[in-house]
Amino acid sequence: MIHDAQMDYYGTRLATCSSDRSVKIFDVRNGGQILIADLRGHEGPVWQVAWAHPMYGNILASCSYDRKVIVWKEENGTWEKTYEYTGHDSSVNSVCWAPHDYGLILACGSSDGAISLLSYTGDGQWEVKKISNAHTIGCNAVSWAPAVVPGSLIEQPSGQKPNYIKRFASGGCDNLVKIWKEEDGQWKEEQKLEAHSDWVRDVAWAPSIGLPTSTIASCSQDGRVFIWTCDDASGNSWSPKLLHKFNDVVWHVSWSITANILAVSGGDNKVTATSDHYTRFAMFLEPDEN
Amino acid sequence: MEELDAEPPLMVVPGADPVARQLCFAWGPAEVLVCETLFGRRGGSPIPVLRPIPGPRSPSPTRSPSRPRALTGCVAGTGEGGPSASRVFVVRKDQDIYIQTLRKLFNESHGIFIGLQRSEEELVGKSRKAQLVQVSKNYRSVIRACMEDMHQAACKFFETWPCCFFQVSILSAMELIWNLCEILFVEAAAAGPLLLRLLDWVRLHVCDVDNMVREVLSSENPSKHKLFWNVVDVFVLQGRMDEARHLLSKEASANPTSVNMYKILDDLMKKMPVPSLGNTQTLTEMELKWQHWHEECQRYLQDGTFASNSHMESICKILLGDEDAILEKKELMTTWYHFLVTRLLYSHPTVKPMELRFYAQSSMDLFLGGESSPEPLDTILMAAFEFEMHQVIKECSIALSNWWFVAHLTDLLDHCKLLQSHNLYFGSNMREFLLLEYASGLFSHHSLWQLGVDYFDHCPEYGRVYLELHIERIPLNTEQKALKVLRICEQRQMHEQVRSICKIMAMKALRNNRLGSALSWSIRAKDAAFATLISDRFLKDYCERGCFSDLDLIDNLGPSMLLSDRLTFLGKYREFHRLYGEKRFSEAAKLLLMLMTAHIAPCSFWMTLLTDALPLLEQKEVVFSAEQTYELMRCLEDLTAGKSDKQKFQVDDVETMKVEMLRLALARNLARVIVKEGTLEGS
Numbered sequence: 001m002i003h004d005a006q007m008d009y010y011g012t013r014l015a016t017c018s019s020d021r022s023v024k025i026f027d028v029r030n031g032g033q034i035l036i037a038d039l040r041g042h043e044g045p046v047w048q049v050a051w052a053h054p055m056y057g058n059i060l061a062s063c064s065y066d067r068k069v070i071v072w073k074e075e076n077g078t079w080e081k082t083y084e085y086t087g088h089d090s091s092v093n094s095v096c097w098a099p100h101d102y103g104l105i106l107a108c109g110s111s112d113g114a115i116s117l118l119s120y121t122g123d124g125q126w127e128v129k130k131i132s133n134a135h136t137i138g139c140n141a142v143s144w145a146p147a148v149v150p151g152s153l154i155e156q157p158s159g160q161k162p163n164y165i166k167r168f169a170s171g172g173c174d175n176l177v178k179i180w181k182e183e184d185g186q187w188k189e190e191q192k193l194e195a196h197s198d199w200v201r202d203v204a205w206a207p208s209i210g211l212p213t214s215t216i217a218s219c220s221q222d223g224r225v226f227i228w229t230c231d232d233a234s235g236n237s238w239s240p241k242l243l244h245k246f247n248d249v250v251w252h253v254s255w256s257i258t259a260n261i262l263a264v265s266g267g268d269n270k271v272t273a274t275s276d277h278y279t280r281f282a283m284f285l286e287p288d289e290n
Numbered sequence: 291m292e293e294l295d296a297e298p299p300l301m302v303v304p305g306a307d308p309v310a311r312q313l314c315f316a317w318g319p320a321e322v323l324v325c326e327t328l329f330g331r332r333g334g335s336p337i338p339v340l341r342p343i344p345g346p347r348s349p350s351p352t353r354s355p356s357r358p359r360a361l362t363g364c365v366a367g368t369g370e371g372g373p374s375a376s377r378v379f380v381v382r383k384d385q386d387i388y389i390q391t392l393r394k395l396f397n398e399s400h401g402i403f404i405g406l407q408r409s410e411e412e413l414v415g416k417s418r419k420a421q422l423v424q425v426s427k428n429y430r431s432v433i434r435a436c437m438e439d440m441h442q443a444a445c446k447f448f449e450t451w452p453c454c455f456f457q458v459s460i461l462s463a464m465e466l467i468w469n470l471c472e473i474l475f476v477e478a479a480a481a482g483p484l485l486l487r488l489l490d491w492v493r494l495h496v497c498d499v500d501n502m503v504r505e506v507l508s509s510e511n512p513s514k515h516k517l518f519w520n521v522v523d524v525f526v527l528q529g530r531m532d533e534a535r536h537l538l539s540k541e542a543s544a545n546p547t548s549v550n551m552y553k554i555l556d557d558l559m560k561k562m563p564v565p566s567l568g569n570t571q572t573l574t575e576m577e578l579k580w581q582h583w584h585e586e587c588q589r590y591l592q593d594g595t596f597a598s599n600s601h602m603e604s605i606c607k608i609l610l611g612d613e614d615a616i617l618e619k620k621e622l623m624t625t626w627y628h629f630l631v632t633r634l635l636y637s638h639p640t641v642k643p644m645e646l647r648f649y650a651q652s653s654m655d656l657f658l659g660g661e662s663s664p665e666p667l668d669t670i671l672m673a674a675f676e677f678e679m680h681q682v683i684k685e686c687s688i689a690l691s692n693w694w695f696v697a698h699l700t701d702l703l704d705h706c707k708l709l710q711s712h713n714l715y716f717g718s719n720m721r722e723f724l725l726l727e728y729a730s731g732l733f734s735h736h737s738l739w740q741l742g743v744d745y746f747d748h749c750p751e752y753g754r755v756y757l758e759l760h761i762e763r764i765p766l767n768t769e770q771k772a773l774k775v776l777r778i779c780e781q782r783q784m785h786e787q788v789r790s791i792c793k794i795m796a797m798k799a800l801r802n803n804r805l806g807s808a809l810s811w812s813i814r815a816k817d818a819a820f821a822t823l824i825s826d827r828f829l830k831d832y833c834e835r836g837c838f839s840d841l842d843l844i845d846n847l848g849p850s851m852l853l854s855d856r857l858t859f860l861g862k863y864r865e866f867h868r869l870y871g872e873k874r875f876s877e878a879a880k881l882l883l884m885l886m887t888a889h890i891a892p893c894s895f896w897m898t899l900l901t902d903a904l905p906l907l908e909q910k911e912v913v914f915s916a917e918q919t920y921e922l923m924r925c926l927e928d929l930t931a932g933k934s935d936k937q938k939f940q941v942d943d944v945e946t947m948k949v950e951m952l953r954l955a956l957a958r959n960l961a962r963v964i965v966k967e968g969t970l971e972g973s
Binding site (some may be wrong): 009010011012053054055056057074076077098207208209210257258260 | 477576726730734752754755756759760762764765790793794796797798801
């Protein structure tokens, strides 16, 4: 049973993770599928995988029911475990890499209610920051905001790191979507978005297309998908809009790379892709009845 | 966000089992991954399913292309594995870009598109219109050329590629629609020429009867051929009077009894007034003439002139625009729009553009007669006749599997200043939206992406950001490709992307142990941290092997040396070696010392540097001055003093020996130099 499948940055490799505790990597160029690696290390079903940006090399993160987060790296043609984090008390449900501009940082959401942030500091060392009790009962999803530098029109002198404001969104079993912001090296809860009436299953922060608005999609056990938008740069006022109410649990939402299509996966066996444009086309994918 | 206004098309994922699985998905850069899974995974055991993958569904040519039919059966996950096997499907929206024969379409239309964007905006009125019509014709000829190629491929490969014929019919439909749009919108033909254009349009596109025509004409005795009258009818229906008359003359010579009838009919056909393209007559004049002629035909018919020959009588009725007579020849017309044009020819040749919609609707109703319902193609053409441009574009977007058609057509119509600005959710207009979609689709192709760049360039609002997002996702398989992508980014001042790409290439080179390449990429990326890392590797290599790799690169670093301290050290250290090699010892000595005193060299490297100083200390000629020697001694002491007591005990013999040798050499040098300097001062 595959729980997640993710394409790498270029669409040349596919990583899948499964309840058989394995993480598999395939080469899918030219329509083929060649198994490159079968990674073992987890002791329970693996829920999610996430590829890091290629500038850091070939790096993949996986999280599992066994409370572990493992970071895998390809060195000299072979894939190996490069870091293992065991700081959670319960199943880790979601992993998401931060925008590459921030460095190599991984956010992990767990059923113990905490969110941990693992930052690579060099020489094989990782620094951990933990947000305890981010969501009561459990955190189901994490998603980073795209990197936007304040005053980004000014070119920074080389070697100097610009002052990014790091943010990410999380969804949890407390029916809330929360937005977290880093201030002075500490993570603080910036916003609490309330609209769902049941567990939030997934959140997805839309990629930036240069507009001053920020957009987040969230989906929940209550069958609703909300689109949250914030117009001002300070991130203070978020307003939800109901995209649709489905008849069943909605498990997964995800934006295309130019944020013009939101794909939604529901318990009623369909994947809906909706495009909020002129043609308003939507594509339902459903299993063959035959 | 409003509700969807049409039921979305359903796309079935073949092979996915609805009972055992739910579908989960993820976006790739250009595709969607769909995999069977079971949500609610907390508790609940996976249900094992093993199913063979069915073959690709071949679309039937009679059904219009109304679905995004691009589903590749790429499956990952263990097919051969045990009971928990499940599969991942890769769903792509736009497979057309992978069809070889369509490549020409994309490439050449790209050229036409760019030409149009850059064309003279100062031309106005007639010359501008002529220019735009020419562009439209160019697009159509590209479609037709592609159709030819596709047709040939279809004939050749129809066994392995049954969908080729389907593609031909799609291209043909596209050209049909485009041609009509050209007549109605781009050229905006006025009453009079409008009919002539429509006649040309019909003649060009209703080819089902061509074989029959050819057969009859090439037979020995055409007038005896059983399909003779059919062919005459075809000519009449299409307004090809001369050809009809020519055939009829054969019939006349074969049947002397009907010579009279023939002469009259021939005369009528010869005299039929048609709108002229030039300004030789006004519409009113033409209408008048036509009225007269119409009445003359009427008289002959009512007099029973053609009563003895049903064929000729029917032709006369057609000339009079008798709908029933025309409808009788349904099979020869094959389409309602042929019927429409024939009707107009024989009843309203001076039809005005705005009147078309009424005739179109009634023609379709009469022709289809409630037996069949309109196909998507019919709906599109109807929308065109009704001058509902937005509707045409919308219907085409839904019906076609590829954005190519609507993107280019809309762009052309936009240049004709025909599209009102239609505000969308993001605020961009329809032209831009379609171009963005089309260009985005190109980016998943390994070479067509370059065309996409130009399209984004001509989208003023979102083109740039779309390009930024897409260009980063192009796989940089070769250095050449990376350089190509970089050039594009640099030309557009996309600094972030340049940096990102250079970093990626540097990392790749480093993983493949190509240090020189990695270094030059990280310099280009202005990535100080990475440059430091690579410099360290170089230095490590030197320590292990005693020589440098990639000397050319290091020697020619120039000002980029300053990117990182370690890099500076690397460059300067190499310079030291060069100076030594050129026997410029005092300069080498000075440099060596400076590297330590100015703290350019990392502490870990000082031992190596001091060891490098040894040969200089042992030279016949004194190289280091007294002051320099004191400095060296101080450095050595700093180095050894820094070690703790514990370390002193662990230092191996080689280390201790080195230190001793250095102390000795330094002392000897000091002795010599004091004497030398003392002597100089003395004399």
